[in-house]
Amino acid sequence: MKKLLAIIVLSLCFTIPSQADDIRDFQIEGMSVGDSLLNYFSKEEIEKRHKITKSPYTSKKLLRTYFKLEKFEIYPTLNIHYKNNEKFTIESVAGFFKYDRNNIKDCYSQQKEVNKEIKNIFPNLNQVGAIDKKHKMKRAKGTYTRVSFNMPSGGSIKSECRKWGRSVKYASGLNVILSSQTYLDWLNNEAYK
Numbered sequence: 001m002k003k004l005l006a007i008i009v010l011s012l013c014f015t016i017p018s019q020a021d022d023i024r025d026f027q028i029e030g031m032s033v034g035d036s037l038l039n040y041f042s043k044e045e046i047e048k049r050h051k052i053t054k055s056p057y058t059s060k061k062l063l064r065t066y067f068k069l070e071k072f073e074i075y076p077t078l079n080i081h082y083k084n085n086e087k088f089t090i091e092s093v094a095g096f097f098k099y100d101r102n103n104i105k106d107c108y109s110q111q112k113e114v115n116k117e118i119k120n121i122f123p124n125l126n127q128v129g130a131i132d133k134k135h136k137m138k139r140a141k142g143t144y145t146r147v148s149f150n151m152p153s154g155g156s157i158k159s160e161c162r163k164w165g166r167s168v169k170y171a172s173g174l175n176v177i178l179s180s181q182t183y184l185d186w187l188n189n190e191a192y193k
Helices: 002-010 045-053 104-121 181-189
Strands: 062-068 077-083 090-098 127-132 142-150 155-166 173-179
Touching: 045 062, 062 181, 090 181, 104 142, 104 155, 104 173
Parallel strands: none
Antiparallel strands: 062 077, 077 090, 090 173, 127 142, 142 155, 155 173
């Protein structure tokens, strides 16, 4: 478990912690906010994955694509939001670890360790939460616990344990999420309109 924690936290680091004040200074699976998704996948691969990714958003300004590939070194799956433009500019990247919903305590334990390590490495980040809420989706019952670390220049790093109800097909587990301010504004003001 400690090895997994070290891998998760080290995968977030890109620059010297004292210099890290921009979300673009961090990476998940080598990807950073502001990068072109085309640097990692072909346009055909992205479009193929996008077609099979279910998305609740009505706005098409940003698109969501879910990747589950063996080539990822740390996270088994990635959820990426990117601009609907010719560069496919990444605005959010989330690494995901699946936990059994019957043993979600392991997720909460891992989340606490991740948060502790983020605070140790980046003591100047502003922490918001923990927030415990029910999911907003009407068709899916579940809860989540989210802790956010806000970046001075905008954007955030979040850890989030999600637990879905038995009737829901989504996987329960831990997300570690890098989000630009553009993504956060879109999600809060435009995504569902």
